[in-house]
Amino acid sequence: MKLEKQKKNILYLSYDGLMEPLGDSQILSYLKNISKEYKINLITFEKKNDLKNIKKLSFYKKEANKYNINWIYYKYSNYPKYISTFINISLGSFSCLNLFVLKKIQIVHIRSYIPGFMVFIYFYLFKFKFIFDMRGFLPEEKIDRNNWSTNSLTYKFFKYFEKKLIKKSDKIVVLTYCGKKILQEKFNIDENNIFVIPTCVDTNIYLKKRNIYKKNISNFTMAFVGSLNRAYNFDKMISLFKRILLIDNNLKILFYCKDEYKNLYNKFISQGVSDNNFEIKFLNKKNLIKEMKNIDIGYFYLNKNYSINASFPTKIGEFFSTGTPILCNNFNDDISEIIKDNKIGLVFNDFDDEKKIYSSLISILKDKFIINRCNEYAINNLSVNAGSKKYLNIYNNLIY
16 A cells, blocks of 8 residues: 655744635635645734634635645734734744644745744754745835835834845745846845745636627726725826826726725815716625626736835736736836736836827727737736746755
């Protein structure tokens, strides 16, 4: 009788909750595939409201058990900021110690910076391989989006800790090639130790091969999907849309979001956009996916700054998976090259006029094959399967 090969133990640390939309799509989706070859020990911090939802909690427990994932979760502390962070880090660190003692952990994989505090002391107590999954450049994101100052002690401390994590890393994961280039130049890291894995999605639930080709273009819709955070410039989005309306007043823009409804509504009205031309609504995931399959153009504008070079919004994979071409600004080289090289949308500059943009959008809508190109790019590059294979490659290279 052939014995099954014993799986190696991985410790995966996330400060985000598994039951959050981000945790479901960006953690669990990957780990389901990775668990086929490795034993996953997952530590997360869950929001209070999610833990109160017994049905939801039960579902995720069953999902973890189904894929033999050892899921250890804690309630995200709601005490004042620094006290809360200290409590969460202490809980995570203690849990890590238990796993190091009871299991032969061979790889530690942290998602973003905070989990690094939970595991850092164990570099000096245990032997393991370390993956720093940076996602974005967190200290710079806090400056660009949360008004941190480069002179603040918090920023300086995070930059110091960032260097420590990078130095300890066996492999580093970033979202963009722009981010990889910056790390190579700034920290003199071997390019073979930095992997680019953009934000992926479960293309199976979004995928729909449809045809938006229209002989007579009219009433087409543009749409923004996601959180109204400070990374985006909605004033510029609305301003451009308003100017395009002067060319074609039949256009409509949809915002699928759950926060700051009143603020966004007032932005449209203050810029003179009729409420016949825009709609703001929040839908659950299932209904949102259904509506996304009927969007003609995905639309967003990201503020250009240092941190955006390392960003890759989830909505990119979602739009392409539903066969939806994208209209966006050239916020970093990755998105510009992806859209231009694959002919799956339009990247515009601030100095492009509305007539040029509108004309290009009409050409996109008349392209009979753009749907297939969007689908194919998503499946080959932005699917959970594609992302999981890259992570498995990293794990295998570290262990075998």
